[in-house]
Amino acid sequence: MINNSNKQFDVIIVGGGAAGLLCAVIIKSRQPEYSVAILEAQERVGKKLLTTGNGRCNLTNLFTTPQMYYGxxxxxxxYLLELCSPSMVVDLFEELGLLTYAEDDGRVYPVSKQANSVLDVLRLAADKHNINIICNSKVTDIKAKNKVFDVYCGDRVFTAQKLIVASGSKSTPSTGADDSLWHILKKMGHKVVSPVPALCPVYVESNQLKSLKGVRASAAVRILNNNKVLREESGELQFTENALSGICVFNLSRIANTEQNTEISVSLLPTKRFNEIVDILQNKKSLYNKTAKAEELLIGIFNKMLGLALIKSAGILPSKLITEITDAEIKKLASVINDWRFKVIPAKDFTRSQVTAGGVSGSEIDENNMRSKGVENLYIIGEAVDCDGDCGGMNLQFAFSSAYCAAMDVIL
Ligand SMILES: Cc1cc2nc3c(=O)[nH]c(=O)nc-3n(C[C@H](O)[C@H](O)[C@H](O)COP(=O)(O)OP(=O)(O)OC[C@H]3O[C@@H](n4cnc5c(N)ncnc54)[C@H](O)[C@@H]3O)c2cc1C
Incomplete structure (x- = not known):
């Protein structure tokens, strides 16, 4: 319910995204006499939520563990996973009328397979509980005095006894993401860890990529620093004209964008050892007639364009006759298939990142209640906090469990 004339509230939540909406609903459903407002910069709430899970919203993951979070x-x-586990998130949404199902890997989606179902049940609950959703209201300043917060949206001022910051991160600015609140929180004395794009494609140096745009392959991918493996993932690798992409690469992107001098190693036949790949290639060499060319050697194993790029990366002339490929060249090709190296170019733009590594430092927040340690009655939840998770429902899980944690403290 919109009530713009009233500008004094018990609780104001800055940001009507995943965390802010659920937090407001939990507070009002358990403490109906509290007046609660959400100040949202955009013309409507939950824009980012609609883009999640490729439009299906992977709202949590039943196999989430604390080790899947960074920052x-x-x-x-x-603690948040103990307090509000993935199955509890499922129950909370079921209470709001959302039916969900889990896939084999634990990812939970709405049965409708539509992210707007998740947003709609939150909106309907907000409506039922008379939560004031005030859109087109970008918070430009916050002043805390005499245990009251003055919250400025340009020349409008709202006041609240308790303030919850749920303003998200810088990732995917098209959904309204910006870092304005971090600047305000910094002014209020909070340490903010510099934001870096995460869960995004990894830009790499390569003159082979242009021809591979759109090609997909099963692979194991590793990120290395001085030949030391920092993390390894496997799954579907996607090539773009200047980057490696796919969920397996997304999970390496945090390291790629925060560490210096890293490389990505791609293994395109990850279940085969080097010697086995050599044997496969020798066998392939003997299969074709004398006029066959090197560019045809990998047909039947890889996408044609990918095969050609591998041949070129191994330094073999594509027009060379297969019969003339030397044993040394076969070994070089096997080593490229086994360990194709790409130098990483750390990304700075947030347009293609699903989450942001960075945000309000953990040293500023009490994990038992999501309260700011420095400013009384101020809470910080969701992606505004310096905590980012792996791909697969972990980030919404964090948004929801931190929202639950703060809400339960607010209503104490
Ligand atoms: C394309 C994409 C796909 C994703 N898919 C998944 C997925 O399937 N599963 C998953 O777990 N995670 C996914 N994520 C990540 C997930 O969406 C976020 O981690 C989550 O939305 C964070 O919730 P939040 O409430 O903290 O922030 P948000 O949902 O971003 O909400 C923050 C809100 O605050 C508002 N705001 C910002 N500044 C101000 C201000 N100054 N004044 C007023 N309002 C302000 C913003 O407009 C926004 O509405 C995806 C992200 C993207 C971009």
Whole structure:
């Protein structure tokens, strides 16, 4: 219910995204006499939520563990998962009327397979509980005095006894994401860890990629620093004209964008050892007639364009006759298939990142209640906090469990 004339509230939540909406609903459903408002910069709430899970919204993951979180608040994820586990998130949404199902890998989606179902049940609950959703209201300043917050949206001022910041991160600015609240929180004395794009494609140096745009392959991918493997993932690798992509790469992107001098190693036959790949290639060499060319050697194993790129990366002339490929060249090709190296170019733009590594430092927040340690009655939840998770429902799980944690403290 919109009530713009009233500007004094018990609780104001800054940001009507996943965390802010659920937090407001939990507070009002358990403490109906509280007046609660959401100040949202955009013309409507939940824009990012609609884009999640490729439009299906992967709202949590039943196999989430604390080790799947990173950043200075990541230790707090353990307590939040105990307090509000993935199955509890499922129950909370079921109470709101959302039916969900889990896939084999634990990812939970709405049965409708539509992200707007998740947003709609939150909106309907907000409506039922008379939560004031005030859109087109970008918070431009916050002043805390005499245990009251003055919250400025340009020349409009709202006041609240308790303030919950749920303003998200910088990722995917097209959904309204921006870092304005971090600047305000910094002014209020909070340490904010510099934001870096995460869960995004990894830009790499390569003159082979242009021809591979759109090609997909099963692969194991590793990120290395000085030949030391920092993390390994496997799954569907996607090539773009200047980057490696796919969920397996997304999970390496945090390291790629925060560490210096990293490389990605792609293994395109991950279940085969080097010697087995050599044997496969020798066998392939003997299969074709004398006029066959090197560019045809990998047909039947890889996408044609990918095969050609591998041949070129191994330094073999595509027009060379297969019969003339030397044993040394076969070994070089096997090593490229086994360990194709790409130098990483750390990304700085947030347009293609699903989450942001960075945000309000864990040292500023009490993990037991999501309260700011420095400013009384101020809470910080969701992606505004320096805590980002792996791909697969972990980030919405964090948004929801931190929202639950703060809400339960607010209504104490
Ligand atoms: C394309 C994409 C797909 C994703 N898919 C998944 C997925 O399937 N599963 C998953 O777990 N995670 C996914 N994520 C990540 C997930 O969406 C976020 O982690 C989550 O939305 C964070 O919730 P939040 O409430 O903290 O922030 P948000 O949902 O971003 O909400 C923050 C809100 O605050 C508002 N705001 C910002 N500044 C101000 C201000 N100054 N004044 C007023 N309002 C302000 C913003 O407009 C926004 O509405 C995806 C992200 C993207 C971009």
């Amino acid at each position: 200075s608040f990541s230790k707090g994820a353990e």
